[in-house]
Amino acid sequence: xxxxxxxxxxxxxxxxxxxxxxxxxxxxxxxxxxxxxxxxxxxxxxxxxxxxxxxxxxxxxxxxxxxxxxxxxxxxxxxxxxxxxxxxxxxxxxxxxxxxxxxxxxxxxxxxxxxxxxxxxxxxxxxxxxxxxxxxxxxxxxxxxxxxxxxxxxxxxxxxxxxxxxxxxxxxxxxxxxxxxxxxxxxxxxxxxxxxxxxxxxxxxxxxxxxxxxxxxxxxxxxxxxxxxxxxxxxxxxxxxxxxxxxxxxxxxxxxxxxxxxxxxxxxxxxxxxxxxxxxxxxxxxxxxxxxxxxxxxxxxxxxxxxxxxxxxxxxxxxxxxxxxxxxxxxxxxxxxxxxxxxxxxxxxxx
Ligand code: MRU
Numbered sequence: 001x002x003x004x005x006x007x008x009x010x011x012x013x014x015x016x017x018x019x020x021x022x023x024x025x026x027x028x029x030x031x032x033x034x035x036x037x038x039x040x041x042x043x044x045x046x047x048x049x050x051x052x053x054x055x056x057x058x059x060x061x062x063x064x065x066x067x068x069x070x071x072x073x074x075x076x077x078x079x080x081x082x083x084x085x086x087x088x089x090x091x092x093x094x095x096x097x098x099x100x101x102x103x104x105x106x107x108x109x110x111x112x113x114x115x116x117x118x119x120x121x122x123x124x125x126x127x128x129x130x131x132x133x134x135x136x137x138x139x140x141x142x143x144x145x146x147x148x149x150x151x152x153x154x155x156x157x158x159x160x161x162x163x164x165x166x167x168x169x170x171x172x173x174x175x176x177x178x179x180x181x182x183x184x185x186x187x188x189x190x191x192x193x194x195x196x197x198x199x200x201x202x203x204x205x206x207x208x209x210x211x212x213x214x215x216x217x218x219x220x221x222x223x224x225x226x227x228x229x230x231x232x233x234x235x236x237x238x239x240x241x242x243x244x245x246x247x248x249x250x251x252x253x254x255x256x257x258x259x260x261x262x263x264x265x266x267x268x269x270x271x272x273x274x275x276x277x278x279x280x281x282x283x284x285x286x287x288x289x290x291x292x293x294x295x296x297x298x299x300x301x302x303x304x305x306x307x308x309x310x311x312x313x314x315x316x317x318x319x320x321x322x323x324x325x326x327x328x329x330x331x332x333x334x335x336x337x338x339x340x341x342x343x344x345x346x347x348x349x350x351x
Contacts, residue, residue: 002160004049012056014044021202032061032080039087046162047236048131051093054084055124058101063117089284090313092237092274128164134269134327135166142172142267142325149182150229156190156247157199158234168267169232177209185211192292216249223260231257235268242318242335243280254320263322270326280315288312
């Protein structure tokens with residue numbers, strides 16, 4: 001399995017996603033500031049991977065702390081959480097992971113510092129393992145929605161590289177393929193960062209899953225030609241009403257899917273569902289550096305001084321979403337009720 005990120009004795013090791021697919025290299029972070037930097041710089045990206053990276057960053061920061069008292073350690077801990085919490089605003093998994101580490105820290109406050117350090121490392125490692133298990137469960141459930149044969153379109157990379165392993169949307173595709181379904185994946189290239197053509201294509205080819213890369217503006221024509229039987233994407237945040245924030249361009253795909261009568265599925269772990277955000281209009285959308293749009297491989301592609309927009313995500317209204325696959329079950333509209341039901345810890349059914 002691809003090791004997207006990993007806790008090691010020497011620090012937190014990340015596969016460098018800015019270099020794939022041409023170079024398979026790794027970045028080792030030995031302090032939390034470096035972890036914040038690799039999240040911001042998209043060495044690691046994808047909502048679940050960002051969350052676990054932050055948890056490991058917190059564990060690393062606490063491990064490195066020179067605090068001699070509980071009070072000093074708490075001050076360091078808050079500072080670490082604050083820095084990591086300011087890296088990327090849209091993926092709610094980041095805040096979910098920080099909150100989980102904060103809750104863990106609170107239960108440990110009276111313990112010796114060495115024990116707190118050890119327990120936070122264990123908690124971050126547990127989150128890593130749980131993420132892989134959630135993706136495998138999501139894959140098993142989501143595979144039932146995939147066609148026995150045909151084209152499946154995905155946008156961005158919601159794969160092993162966006163998680164701790166196996167993937168969400170690509171986990172669904174992987175599971176369907178492992179069950180013998182004859183799936184051909186169409187991967188949107190995903191301008192401007194090219195997660196589809198660089199990352200999705202790379203990891204699916206490694207698994208021998210038939211894949212064709214298309215530029216983002218081809219998807220409508222492919223649907224019209226009958227080449228796409230289903231669409232499955234990931235999510236950075238799912239609001240309480242089922243509106244879905246995901247990579248910019250997802251909304252376009254969802255609207256086109258509706259026009260062509262193609263099911264549009266979202267696969268995401270429970271940690272991506274944010275019941276505190278009532279609808280998509282309240283989801284903060286990250287604006288990234290215009291240079292990602294103006295330049296390709298270091299080469300300027302636009303006239304100097306032209307206006308540029310670079311929102312990293314868009315919001316797909318719930319009415320375009322056929323179903324949301326989580327590790328606990330498949331939610332369908334109306335999502336206010338079905339998502340709330342799934343969030344109850346004992347749930348594991350189709351709702
Ligand atoms: O900007 P990125 O590459 O972090 O955006 C990633 C996506 O939009 C993914 O689809 C989403 O995070 C789900 S990953 C399982």
